[in-house]
Amino acid sequence: MKKIYKGILILTLGMVSACDSLLDIDPEFTQDAENFFNTQEDFDRAIIGVYDMMQPAYLNMWIGEIASDNAIAGGESVNDSRGLHEIENMSHGGVNEELRAVMRVNYTGIARANYIFENQDNIDFDGKALILSEAKFMRAYFYFNLVNYFGDMPLIVDRRISINEITSAERTPMATIYAQIETDLEEAIEVLPWTVSETGRLTKGAAMALLGKVLLYQDKYAEAATVLGELIDDNQAGYALFDDYSTLFYNENRNVAEDVFTIQFSGLQGGDYGCLVCLNGNAAVGFQSIRQYNGPLYADGNSYNLPTQDLYEAFAEGDIRREATVLDIEAFIAAQPNPDEITYAIGGGGHTGYYNNKYIKRLNERGLPDDDLTSPLNYRAIRWADVLLMAAEAFQRSGNDGRARTELNKVRERVDMPEINSSDEALYQAILDERRFELSGEGLRFFDLVRTGQAASRISGFVSGQHEIFPIPQVEIDLAGGIWQQNPGY
Template sequence: MRNIYIAIILAMGILSSCDQLLDIEPEFTQDAENFFNTPQDYERALVGAYDLMQTSYLSIWIGEIASDNAIAGGESVNDSRGLHEIDNMTHGGVNTELRDIMRFNYAGIARANYIFEHRDNLDFPGKDQIMAEASFLRAYYHFVLVSYFGDIPLVVDKRLSISEVTASVRTPKIQVYNQIETDLRNAINVLPWTNPETGRITKGAAQALLGKVLLYQNKYSEAAQVLDELISTNQAGYALFPDYATMFYLINENSSEDVFTIQYSGLQGGDYACFVCLQGNPAVGFHGIRLYNGPFYGDGNSYNLPTQNLYNAFDANDPRRDATLLDIDAFIAAQPNSGNISYAVGGGGHTGYYNNKYIKRLNERGLPDDDLTSPLNYRVIRFADVLLMAAESFQQSGNDERARVELNKVRARVGMPLITSSGNQLLQDIYRERRLELSGEGYRFFDLVRTGRAAESIEGFQAGKHELFPIPQVEIDLTGGNWQQNPGY
């Protein structure tokens, strides 16, 4: 919790990404007492609240590695040990990656709350949109935290004193979800469908996230209503990108399929000591092929390696298989100079497959350390996900016909046969389609948990325990034991 308090303090001064700190003028004069006096101050504070979303690499890793989709990989089992523990379902309260999830998302909440705390300082044109974007960001960070940890301390519209931080208790997740829904509905009422500044949150992004939040709570009828409005109104012109095979290439970013996307650039910002400072997407370089020397791809660190189980889940003629998984040996064998191509296998495990959606390609590298500076954006919610969430919500609400319509839009895009099933079989078909369409993007573990299929799908998963991740032990200690650990840990 001390880290949460530190994050709140940082929100008073660090209002942009780490590498921009030296640009603050005049030096040493901006603090909580003389900020929020101009519209530019609110804009800068909002940039700071957006900044923590760039830690999304953790969600890509954990959402796949905790499931049956991928193994941790890496140089050795001691390379990001926390990911290997999650892979093996042996993780506990001492885990660097899980602690980062808590720290980074609470830092994002603190920065959003700092804006709300000073919302009445000044009136100016466009302020309502700034507050709406801040509402969305606060909802997003809370949603990540409640998805990982369940009950969490709910902090709204204020910074906390040290005594308040140490005395805080975990709020029941139903109350956290209520706040998330409130924030998202407030954002939807204000935000425009489009924004000339790429990456800013829009009405469609807020509706899509609200639909997801409702679906995660099994509020199927409400989710269906929200997602139906998004699909039917669709003033942003969302549509499925026609070529799945190239959709995740840099040149096809910010397409009609991108509903909620976290933006990255090829600039450095930080280094291995400060991933939260990075402007590039580190997941891409870390997913790369270890010591690779050959065409098309760049070398990397062989993290988050897809499993044979995932490969086998695809039909052989489904184009999404090869777009999602790089079969490295098959790729090399198909090259005209295959004898000159080489790569290495890491001691952290090897499956023969790599995450082909978020992987380093030679013509998409950032500078100067291209393991850390990929400009590939993270597509948090694609329109295909919206359609599949709608299909699930409609089916669970008793509308199989509409569920098939949305499901088959996704299948038709890749030329796969249309689904004609109904009832429970249709629901299982929707679940399967989510895996085929969205693998490699960080959804799988949470889909398995929320639908009650995790214990049968994930080796080592213990029902009643692994649905949630453990609260970091250091945070429990810093509250003097006010927080109880999640069951089983």
């Protein structure tokens, strides 16, 4: 089976070369736009360029966990990725490199998608509608990220985003952006196939799952229940829960029936520490692994994104997801036949005794040549268990507790946990709790707490009316000439 990997070609997107430019993250080697989009191969290469911009998924994974009660920033010191430590402490402001990277990466992805739409009428060929549908899906995904992080943002479609345009554009209300996201996904659903021959290509099921998520985030529960219920009932792709949760996140179990929307990686390098967005591998894995570790099963890393004791203790005894999600390093070492020979180091950025056991470097899963940067572990943006739990929430909130329990208990049955038989608000809370047990370590927790109104009661230092969204990077406000107002409280 063929597999889609990072593209060779990187297009110019109307960006200028100054280092402070809003969207200037592309390398210097570029394709002359005037001589492009004249063949089917050009469109094929261009859509791979859009796929590339989904690969900085480590940003969502880090921020979605570190901003919540699930993890601390960790790392070598508090000055090592200072922005993550500020997010952990809810002291982040307009100067934050990680948040700036979120904005730049997603707008670059939008620009690459829009570049295809700008040239869509150049030629006709079989398969063009499919490429345009993939571009619509990814544009929706990028805008969804932006509104969740920053709220109102400039909405530009069907053309490249030039420096002059983006810095003179007013911020568009979230409701308008959400309407465009829904339109893009609905149109993509009409064209995308249920299954693909090239692993990693987007599908109808992935678009339906993302649309259901988008609707859920807007509290459109009945609409979300309709979309997600149809996906579950029709399910022509054969999605299913993977039997063994304890090994689900092993490299050997990539691209299984549980994977609905997955961002693909390989063990090749592509970039380096100076250009993490250029990588072919999943950067999160090496960064989250055990510092200076020398022992069995695992390999050494940089001790970022460390799970909290609160997360570890949230799991019920006997729930196999606890060990699959959170590695208790001291307990693991003590259980080995040679514990005195196993060593590791503690970083100055904080230590909890726990590591993210889903996205962690294992000895037999390392890429080459710098295996801190070349993990082949895919990032599961949406998996089937998430679809079932989103559906359970949507059904419960729209008055169908019976169907909600059905979908919730499918997830619990997989890990041999007892059925939930509650109703009303108790059932709703059980669904939200199950999302933590099932999905922790995957970058969703902060956004779940915010959208359900539980962030202030769960996150230390969280200020209601401020921390639901992140600050606009100050340098982008400056580049926009002050027409962008900072988000409240920052």
